[in-house]
Amino acid sequence: MWMLAAPLAGAGLAAWLAWRAGSDGATVAAIGALSGLGLLPAVTLRRYHVASRTPMRDEGEVTAKAESGARPVSSDLVSIAALAEPAIVVSGSWRAAAANEQARTLFGPRVAGSDVRQSVRHPAVLDALRQAMGGESPATREVGALGHADGAFRVRVVALGEERYLVTFTDITQARLAERMRADFVANASHELRTPLANISGFIETLLGPAAEDEPARRRFLEIMAKESARMSRLIDDLLSLSRIELDKYVRPQAPLDLAPLLADVGKTLAMRLEADGRRLLIDVAEGLPQVVGDRDQILQVLHNLVSNALKYGHSGTPIRLSAAPVAASARMEEMVRVSVEDVGDGIAPEHLPRLTERFYRVDTGRSRSMGGTGLGLAIVKHIVERHRGRLEISSRQGEGTTVSFTLPVVPKRIDERVAEGGEEGGAATPDRGGEARHKTETKV
Amino acid sequence: MATGPDAPRPSGRFDEEIDELRTLVSEMGGLAEAQIATAIDALVRRDGDLGLHVAEADAELDRMEAEAEAKAVAIIAGTAPGAEGLRELVAALKISAIIERIGDYAKNIGKRASSMAAAAPVQPVAIIPEMGRLASSMLKDALDAYVERDARLALDVMMRDTSVDDLYNSLFRSLLTYMMENPHHITPSAHLLFIAKNIERIGDHATNIAEMVHFQVTGQHLVERPKADQTPLFIQPRTDNP
Helix, strand or coil: CHHHHHHHHCHHHHHHHHHHCCCCCCHHHHHHHHCCHHHHHHHHHHHHCCECCCCCCCHHHCCCCCCCCCCCHHHHCECHHHCCCCEEEEECCCEEEEECHHHHHHHCHHHCCCEHHHHCCCHHHHHHHHHHHCCCCCEEEEEEEECCEEEEEEEEEEEEECCEEEEEEEECHHHHHHHHHHHHHHHHHHHHHHHHHHHHHHHHHHHHCCCCCCHHHHHHHHHHHHHHHHHHHHHHHHHHHHHHHHHCCCCCCCCEECHHHHHHHHHHHCHHHHHHCCCCEEEEECCCCCCEECCHHHHHHHHHHHHHHHHHHECCCCCEEEEEEEECCCCCCCCEEEEEEECCECCCCCCCHHHCCCCCCCCCHHHHHHCCCCCCHHHHHHHHHHHCCCCEEEEEECCCEEEEEEEEEECCCCHHHHHHHCCCCCCCCCCCCCCCCCEEEEECC | CCCCCCCCCCCCHHHHHHHHHHHHHHHHHHHHHHHHHHHHHHHHHCCHHHHHHHHHHHHHHHHHHHHHHHHHHHHHHHHCCCHHHHHHHHHHHHHHHHHHHHHHHHHHHHHHHHHHHHCCCCHHHHHHHHHHHHHHHHHHHHHHHHHHCCHHHHHHHHHHHHHHHHHHHHHHHHHHHHHHHCHHHHHHHHHHHHHHHHHHHHHHHHHHHHHHHHHHHHCCCCCCCCCCCCHHHCCCCCCCCC
16 A cells, blocks of 8 residues: 555654644646647637638737837737636737736736737747747747746747737646645655654553563553554545545435434434533424535535544533524525534634645644644545535534534426426524634635 | 826827837846746745746846846936926936846746756645746736836835735744754755745835835825734744654
């Protein structure tokens, strides 16, 4: 298993990479989605390379005032407004004869009509333009940190004839990011596995040496070793289930699912831990809750992770509320059911909220470890919810508690049924305590 | 203030020459921006060769500065500009000198990045890219303000310098603690401290450019700008494991 070999080999690198906290997100998916984008400029260009004889009225096709020749300026402009990516038409005198909407977003509204050496400035872009002006077209470059976007782009300059050059910018930020995330992830995972492993081998050494004859110490050490190895195997389980979920990320679940018995199940599985901490699980399922589309095991895992978190981070003796209620369908969104887990506890500071679903991100590393957390619980939840086309929301008020809720799509009704019902749908029975001081974060799909 | 595509295009020979100078200076700025980004990239990716490449590429900035200076002098000598033209020329001269200086900082970061790639990785390096992003976005906006003669954008840049300073302070503290943990950390940490200082200086210089642009456009100097580098007053880090 590769993850086990990695910790020792990558230990040095892991130390500093781990500092940067883990990255979540679908590494494989992002690369997959991006492949083929490289071809886009060439294809689109061929389709839209239509000379227009009419004067341009669109702002995206500003004519170059500085053009000094007698030739009618607008006649050979290319309709770049139709391109999906930022595109600029540059004249032989470096003027941006036209810039489409996306280019104006990237470089600021003033790019159209400006000297690109002043507005775009990036040396690699200018270099590619120079190359194309020198007769070598198309010229391509990959650049980082361009314009207002903090991203990487593939720049392509094509000569259009008559001293005109089309510059297109393809966003390759995601591909670069995915590459780095993968490296970070390996380093992080190995670092996380190394910690319990180091503990275990330390105790083994002690047991073999100085503590060989010390019966009480041996008992104590063995207990710690059991705990550490349990943590390691939990971590491996979590990593495996995370990668399985990612594998199926674009396979939408099909089966209809009743939530009420599922919620009750979670209560039963966690009954012992709940009791040990003097907690009660208050389950509140709205009457006539429609069936949802979901993978039973995965939803069970989500609920289990969320209730476990509430158990870990809520105050002893306080109740945990687990509720499910329909969300009113809107014109743009299908009908959903929202499931919320609410605890009474210290809450989470707002600066941590956006990062909670990152792999191995912890608000308090020591506390999480001492509770046996793997740092992957919420990452798994997020990926499962995303696979179900649902939305994860975490809101927290410090000193009061945290509410984590997610939505699941309702099984679509057949059209005749919907007509018969006349469109009366369940109201918003969502437990939304939305105060202004309450910080929220959302993970949209 | 005349800005954007509606701004009057250069008409006479003098305006044309000034515009050429402005183009040269903004091209320098673009190169400096790219140098900073590449140097920090080299540091984060531990790519020593890339760091040295940044150091070599700095010669181009020096050459461009000399060219800008020669051009400005030639314009002054050839056209006897009026007050406004002179203000513009002086600003271009000063800004090109500042950009050259910024290039030197990027060069230094590149060199240190290549030394650091040879040593063990240092934890607090993670804060550098964020600092770099902030500083280069300041430089970027300062240059945009220069090109577009936008006093409001210039003012905005001047107000942002404190965030770079804040990061510098926080890095300074964490590096001191980090060095106290283990003497082996000292060499790379010292490099990192200089790198952070360089970025902090880049932020200051971007602010200088913004100030000049603000003056050039409005004719008014700003009295005081916010400053938040507190490290000169720093004495001893608190540590839990003495």
